[in-house]
Amino acid sequence: MSSWVDHVMWWHVYPLGFTGAPVRPEAGEGASADAPAHRLGRIESWLDHVVDLGLNGLALGPVFASSTHGYDTTDHFRIDPRLGDEADFDRLVAAAHERGIRVLLDGVFNHVGRAHPAFAALEESGPSAATAALFRVDWQGWQPGDPVRADVFEGHDQLVALDHSSPAVADLVVEVMTYWLGRGADGWRLDAAYAVPPAFWAQVLPRVRDVHPDAWFTGEVIHGDALAIVAESGLDSLTQYELWQGLWHGIADANLFELKHAVERGNELLEGFVPTTFVGNHDVSRIASAIPDARHLPHALALLFTLAGTPMVYAGDEYGLRAVKEERLGGDDAVRPEFPDSPPSVESLPSSLPGAGPDARELLALHGELIALRRRHAWLHSARSDVLHVTNTALVVRTATGSGAVVTALNIGDEAVAVPAGGASAVLAGSASLAAGRASLPPHGWAVLGD
Incomplete structure (x- = not known):
């Protein structure tokens, strides 16, 4: 794996929503x-x-032709016409690379949309179809004209599962x-990788790395x-859910013991890989809604950028966008909104x-400050963390290697607290006072400490 990964931090975009493309056929324009x-x-x-934030990666959600939301692919080799064409993709990649921004693509390889021509061929020709080996199908008793009984992804009838035991897949x-790495992409996020046998990736990835080792x-x-x-x-990494x-649940419920467990679990993962970390993505409620007390949003961000991992910022979280995911048709729409043609001026926010919340300016500035801090301490990417102090409402985490240490101290309580400073002698971000090896935090305060 290339060393560029040690320094990349991603800005994650769901392209169909971001660009205002219609997601469902009834919207009047399909793929x-x-x-x-x-x-x-x-x-x-x-x-x-992206550059102004201090990030240097663009993680794109689905961009390939699909029927609706992008995860029901109909052509892996075509840019979704709701987004543009291959020339548009080439321009975007070139513009990103000119700015030193890497590009990550979303690979939906567990399943395809029912309208994919490869599956449509089965419905027309049955087991004699040239593409029959791509799918897990029960052909017992099947007659021409019958529905094809194929495995689907998690009960979603429109998402037909691929047969990962098949060499054709x-x-x-x-x-x-x-193909897409050859057109300039730098890597892949593999959707629903938990549903795919690990042995499948072990067959595929070495063949891809033979051509694209970085x-x-x-x-x-x-x-x-x-x-x-x-x-x-x-695989190089997995999402650290x-x-x-x-982060969100421990802070929202004032149970920082839950957060302590997650931090320590991260150390275990580092024995095998550096995880992909985040506080928001296209599948979950916005972090600014998940943590209802806006005073505690900085606490989650401070830990995201001072713990090991390859961080992702979901587009809009830097402005404190609010939205709740709902379990219904269209329940993702609110967390996948359309964005303006260009970034708003800071003065015009929110x-x-x-x-955007009333704290949009402050959160935008805070993201920039914490990302810059992470840049100055690049070793954080794979550093272990020790929990020095924990109560329901206070937590101190020291993340260190032989190259240095940073200490992140959180207080989500109504009273000021004095907590161990972990040997730190300066306040790098947030607000605290240091004396006699202790850090004093105001009510609902936080700080990142160092030398």
């Missing part, structure tokens, strides 16, 4: 439209914002990955034995950005 809509340019106009995924691969894993998955699959859960 089968003949004329590309050329919306990808809107993302390009935000690249300077491995060949397809290798071809897709190498590519990086992170898997979306919500549950399972992360260390075993990485060891068997050869345990940290996301510990009124110029729908969904």
